[in-house]
Amino acid sequence: EPEVTQTPSHQVTQMGQEVILRCVPISNHLYFYWYRQILGQKVEFLVSFYNNEISEKSEIFDDQFSVERPDGSNFTLKIRSTKLEDSAMYFCASSEGTSGGITSTDTQYFGPGTRLTVL
Amino acid sequence: ILNVEQSPQSLHVQEGDSTNFTCSFPSSNFYALHWYRWETAKSPEALFVMTLNGDEKKKGRISATLNTKEGYSYLYIKGSQPEDSATYLCASLSYNTDKLIFGTGTRLQVFP
Secondary structure, three states: OOOEEEEEOEEEEEEOOOOOEEEOOOOOEEEEEEEEEOOOOOOOEEEEEEEOEEEEEEOOOOOOOOEEOOOOEEEEEEOOOHHHHHHHHEEEEEEOOOOOOOOOOOEEEEEOOEEEEEO | OOOEEEEEEEEEEEEOOOOEEEEEOOOOOOOEEEEEEEEOOOEEEEEOEEEEOOOOEEEOOOOEEEEOOOEEEEEEEOOHHHHEEEHHHHHHEEOOOOEEEEEOOOOEEEEE
């Protein structure tokens, strides 16, 4: 069964460093997302991406964050200058997106997450 | 502010017991409710996407109901098995947004 994959599973970095988290969404999906879960808190939405541009972003997704689909298979989240409070589990998700627009009943399929630890 | 709540936070049951837990969400501007099953170190697994008031969905021993007017959904597990042990997450989706708003989850442990 197709699945969303993420690398690395765990990333440790120093405060102020740049990190890139990688995701391979399900191959025929058109809509991509990043979520994060800070330890002990709820899973929270960061950004959605469709048709090679950001569809929606949360207030958390400030100028330190960026997303990219550099080729036909990868979807990346870059944090330019990490802070201690960026430590969290970061989840990538994808959905079919065949309706082409915002808000659909498509299932969002999640990857296993990347645990980011900022020291 | 959209807030999704789940109860209880955790639940311990014996193998063979049936169990249920609740997800409550703001009913205004509601579009869809998603349920996920999440085992530690694995991907959250999609269980159901529900949209219509009175909707009932079933997957094996797991079923869910939806009341959009009062803003709640129940997840039921019939005859719990140890492999059902996981965190069950619900997430609400409103109109004109991509953003799933998650609850804190219900952590279920089933003892043999």
